[in-house]
Amino acid sequence: MTAGIATSATTDTPIGPFTTIVDSAGSVLASGWTESIDELAPLIHRTLRPTDIRQAGDLGSVTEAVDAYHRGDFTAIDGIPVSQVSGEFLVHAWTVLRKVPAGAPVTYSEFAALSGRPAAIRGAASACARNAAALFVPCHRVFRIGGGMGGFRWGLPAKQWLLAHEQG
Structure with a gap:
């Protein structure tokens, strides 16, 4: 359909x-x-x-x-509705990701824990990689332990700009 x-x-x-x-x-x-x-x-x-x-x-x-x-109004995207379909964990993880505040990025491990499955670090990374609604579901707010950027469909320079922009 x-x-x-x-x-x-x-x-x-x-x-x-x-x-x-x-x-x-x-x-x-x-x-x-x-x-x-x-x-x-x-x-x-x-x-x-x-x-x-x-x-x-x-x-x-x-x-x-x-x-x-x-x-600079980082909350402006919060009320915009998003429609994405996948398995139960990914849909839940995308909902959780929308609650990660600007200026307070989390690691993939922290994101997995916030999503209720602390051992699902690869699942958390998959939620970011499969996110179709960049910005509105702010996958750029997730990084690797130790500060590595991880991946970003729109390029690491864009991810770095977004994170710096949100830090003020």
Whole structure:
């Protein structure tokens, strides 16, 4: 089952273009620092994947939240709905990740513990790697023990910028 028609918009940010795809209810399906819908659409779970993605100049409150976040209002993204589908642990981990505050990043081990499965460090890393809704589900706030950045779909320079931006 697919989700029908979705809408996308791209916003300029200090670290490059940021594109968001939302469903008809305004829930984020995928987002990231790219101008390419073709790069984002495959990240959407097949049961949510739209049959058509139409471009818009603006997505209202979603675009406002992206702009506000990049200007320093880190809570602006918190109220934006996100739709992602996967197994029980990943869906729960994404919900937990949305509660990790800006400026207080956690290690993969800490993220696994916050998600209720302290031994599931690889599962926590998988939740970050499989997250389609970058920024709104802030996987950039998770790093390796010892301070290593770990991976980030949108590049380590972007992750470093985001973490520094959130530190003020």
